[in-house]
Amino acid sequence: xxxxxxxxxxxxxxxECTQRVDAALEAWLPDRxxxxxxxxxxxxxxxSGGKRLRPALVLLGCSDVGGDEARxxxxxxxxxxxxxxxxxxxxxxxxxxxxxxRGRPCVHTVWGEAMGVLAGDALLTLAFEVLGRATPAxxxxxxxxxxxxxxxxxxxxxGGQVADLDGEGSAPDxxxxxxxxxxxxxxLMSAALQLGALAGGGTSADVERLGSVGRDLGLAxxxxxxxxxxxxxAAVLGKDAGADVAAGKLTWPxxxxxxxxxxxxxxxxxxxxxxxRRGRQARLLAALGSRLLTRRH
Numbered sequence: 001x002x003x004x005x006x007x008x009x010x011x012x013x014x015x016e017c018t019q020r021v022d023a024a025l026e027a028w029l030p031d032r033x034x035x036x037x038x039x040x041x042x043x044x045x046x047x048s049g050g051k052r053l054r055p056a057l058v059l060l061g062c063s064d065v066g067g068d069e070a071r072x073x074x075x076x077x078x079x080x081x082x083x084x085x086x087x088x089x090x091x092x093x094x095x096x097x098x099x100x101x102r103g104r105p106c107v108h109t110v111w112g113e114a115m116g117v118l119a120g121d122a123l124l125t126l127a128f129e130v131l132g133r134a135t136p137a138x139x140x141x142x143x144x145x146x147x148x149x150x151x152x153x154x155x156x157x158x159g160g161q162v163a164d165l166d167g168e169g170s171a172p173d174x175x176x177x178x179x180x181x182x183x184x185x186x187x188l189m190s191a192a193l194q195l196g197a198l199a200g201g202g203t204s205a206d207v208e209r210l211g212s213v214g215r216d217l218g219l220a221x222x223x224x225x226x227x228x229x230x231x232x233x234a235a236v237l238g239k240d241a242g243a244d245v246a247a248g249k250l251t252w253p254x255x256x257x258x259x260x261x262x263x264x265x266x267x268x269x270x271x272x273x274x275x276x277r278r279g280r281q282a283r284l285l286a287a288l289g290s291r292l293l294t295r296r297h
Contacts, residue, residue: 076196
């Protein structure tokens with residue numbers, strides 16, 4: 001467990017990151033006069049709060065290799081836009097058929113399913129515009145585009161979501177659950193730290209190391225998310241509770257039980273913490289791992 005002063009430092013850092021990312025999102029998202037209903041739908045999800053964990057990882061990755069976090073702000077915004085698009089599409093009737101997200105009605109319940117699809121499309125494409133235009137010209141922008149696309153695409157998040165849907169109602173299988181979680185959640189969190197390292201001028205070893213930290217943290221995050229789905233109520237989660245069980249989804253606690261699932265999450269956080277020791281932000285990354293294990297929403 002991280003020391004209280006490290007957790008306090010993390011909370012202050014995350015608050016600062018949230019303010020910076022929110023201000024940048026506000027600047028990049030279309031205003032209501034230009035975008036009408038589409039702009040409203042995009043802003044509804046992108047500016048609805050949330051932990052801003054993934055963009056914070058981008059900024060942490062940058063400072064971990066000694067870079068100026070301002071160089072990674074565009075990548076952080078791009079990552080959050082990709083995350084926002086994924087939430088809109090994940091909630092659609094053809095996917096999880098959710099009604100709540102971050103304590104607010106899902107996009108498709110307010111503007112309809114077609115607008116939900118199109119708002120997600122617009123957020124995804126805006127992400128790559130931001131990454132291309134807001135990243136310093138001397139950064140490896142091409143590599144960063146490839147890292148984000150791979151983390152979000154068929155080998156990463158989208159592939160994981162497909163495997164998640166295919167697994168509904170299947171017999172418990174830990175290796176299959178691990179593959180789902182690696183794609184659905186861990187790939188984008190791994191990409192976040194890699195993007196930060198690339199923006200900050202990190203070496204290939206830095207990028208690989210931080211990528212592994214992100215994968216382990218992402219797996220732990222999703223295991224805890226699976227546990228919270230069975231333990232919390234919608235008012236706390238900010239989304240529909242019990243949805244995984246109702247859909248017959250393959251989850252980590254469904255395979256190994258809640259006690260072993262928590263032990264596995266702790267092991268993954270310990271691995272991430274050990275790998276992070278070689279960087280400049282080891283203390284904050286260790287505190288983040290502790291925070292992931294104890295979160296309630």
